[in-house]
Amino acid sequence: MNLKFLRTIHFSFCAIILLLCLSCKAQESVVWKDFKTAKKDGTEPILPDFSYAGYKYSEVEIPHVNYKTFNVTHFGAIANDTQSDKEAIKKAILEAKKNGNGVIYFPKGKYYINTEADDESIIKINASNIVFRGEDKENTILFFEKDLPPSNPDKLWSCPNAIQVSTSKKDNVLTTIVSDSKRETHTIQVKDASKIKKGDWIVLEVLNNSEDLINYDLGTLKPEKKWKSLLEKGVKVNERHQVAEVNNNTISLVSPIHYDIKSKHHWTVSSFEHVNHTGFENLTFQGNWLKKFVHHRSAQDDGGWSILKISKAVDSWVKDCTFKNVSNGVSFSSSASCTALNVTIEGNYGHSAMHASGSTGILMANINDAAGMHHSIGVGGGSTTATVIWRSKYASHTSFESHASQPRCTLFDNVEGGFFQGRAGGAIQNLPNHGKYLVLWNFKETDEPETDFRFVATDTWYWRIVPPIIVGFHGAGTTFKEDEVQIIESLGKPVQPESLFEEQLKLRLGKLPKWIIDIKNNKKK
DSSP: OOHHHHHHHHHHHHHHHHHHHHHHSOOBOHHHHHHHHHHHHTOOOSSOOOTTOSGGGGSSOOOOOOOOEEEGGGGTOOTTSSSBOHHHHHHHHHHHHHHTOEEEEEOSEEEEESOTTSOSOOEEEOSSSEEEEESOTTTEEEEEOSOOOOSSTTOTTOOOOSEEEOOOOOOOEEEEBOSOBOTTOOEEEBSOOTTOOTTOEEEEEEEEOOHHHHHHHHTTOOOOTTOHIIIIIOEEEEEEEEEEEEETTEEEESSOOOSOBOGGGOOEEEEOOOEESOEEEEEEEEOOOOSOOOTTSOHHHHHTTEEEEEESEESOEEEEEEEESOSEEEEEESOBSOEEEEEEEESSOOSEEEEEESOBSOEEEEEEESSOOSEEEEEOSSOOBSEEEESOEEOTTOEEEEOSSSOOOEEEESOEEOOOTTOSOOOGGGOOSBOSOEEEESOEEOSOOOSSBOSBOSSSSOOBBOOOEEESOBSSOOOBOGGGOSEEESTTSOOBSSOHHHHHHHHHHSSOOHHHHHHHHHHHO
């Protein structure tokens, strides 16, 4: 065998290896290229810009605040004694509120709430700058011994959350929008901006059942007669934004709007009253839900141990916490720019893990629903927008939540878990389950595959989703009915960028924030 022939074989072999390596490497997404081009040219991208989700738009890490400490043991709480500590916690909150800020501190131990001797009141936080902090997550436990009954026995969903964050202040209509604005832009024109200034938080709102707006909202999805909320009350949008600048009657917003605004549909601008910098960290919230869960069997099944609801909050967080043996873990409601980070749901299987409803820009990052709740991580109703579920996972026996009542613009980014109909949630009058711009990015399915998976079910009234964007879906081998999908790209194989949220944030800031890099490095260990 001569030398020339050997060299030819060697060259051919190397070329084959190179081609195999290139084919194994994830390709850059076409829809991502469109986003970069649109940002460069100032045109409308296909993808929403999700990079503003989270505390302080995810530009900085959640702070370890050094507010004055209010140790619950100084207000009468005694760990591990099985006696109620609820009143002591309330007293500590009251003193922190009087102080203007405070860390409600729990030394190691088990603190009892809602014991047999307790009343049925809830723990309320209605002020800014109050943080619940445990000495360490594993050994600092808030134990909710008894469930809270429903406010209306005929409504299984009316059990209150044991801890609630909110404000008693009411939003007020400030002005109307007088010209059209395109989605993914940052400015609106209003009739009178005299009551609005830089730094304010506002709500852009519409509620209108005109036929053209409903058709725009649903895209190719056809409305059904029983969807009464949409058809009779109308399309509901309430995006929450911070004002970047006011110039005469032109308002510039920090984050982009995600819905095409037509002034003919009578959009309004309201104030957004809220609390800020409320947090929960280094704690285990343990319920006493130990029965076998049956969906909608009873109020106790659906919500007896509902733990934490954060409402009308901005720049607030739940960090390094565990929720164990609960009905419902965490709910963000009518809030904006909040983050849940490094949260685990474990123990007995319950109703709901964590969701955002009526909110804008909620980030759920590194969430592990190990319990595999009936409704796992996702979105609820009330017109929630720009929610990001990032690098999270849940058990293969459940699927994500999308609870109707007009959620839109949701990103599941590097999420791992089951994927099937039946767990999204929502009543028939509030369908569809999800509106425009549901984006599944490098989603890894861990349950059994399906062929021609449908987003418009034919065997039930339930499960209706406006055609989503699916990129890099992989894992089990599921295929999709392509006329029920807006875009499908790289089915069965992940794409680059690996994370849409990270890459959009990097594009906007010029680099990834350190806290994002730290999380990625920790997950690799």
